[in-house]
Amino acid sequence: MESVVSSLKRELEITFNRIDLAKAELKNVDLNATDEGDQSGIAEQRLQAEATLKRLTKRKIDLEHALERSKSPLFGNCEDCDAEIPEKRLLAFPSTTCCVACQSVREARQRHYAA
Ligand SMILES: [Zn+2]
Numbered sequence: 001m002e003s004v005v006s007s008l009k010r011e012l013e014i015t016f017n018r019i020d021l022a023k024a025e026l027k028n029v030d031l032n033a034t035d036e037g038d039q040s041g042i043a044e045q046r047l048q049a050e051a052t053l054k055r056l057t058k059r060k061i062d063l064e065h066a067l068e069r070s071k072s073p074l075f076g077n078c079e080d081c082d083a084e085i086p087e088k089r090l091l092a093f094p095s096t097t098c099c100v101a102c103q104s105v106r107e108a109r110q111r112h113y114a115a
Contacts, residue, residue, distance in 0.1 A: 022053040062095040
């Protein structure tokens with residue numbers, strides 16, 4: 001499980017860097033917005049930068065959550081049904097805290113609420 005924890009830490013570091021970049025990008029868009037220019041293009045850029053920042057922030061929260069959980073003896077077991085999560089899955093998706101079956105239930109629920 002050690003390698004899962006180290007890849008979590010590495011991913012978290014990368015995500016922090018990307019968040020900084022996304023924030024800088026967002027600031028740039030605002031600076032450009034004061035120029036005479038393509039206003040709809042700027043609005044589009046701003047939306048994209050905000051979406052990226054939102055996605056990265058969610059990723060950061062997921063990674064921090066998984067890292068926190070990695071300190072618990074329950075690490076490696078599904079948060080929802082307690083089944084053991086295969087190590088292959090943990091290595092492929094270090095931020096995951098539930099099994100494939102529960103993940104698809106969660107995603108279906110999210111789609112339901114998003115719709
Ligand atoms: Zn499960």
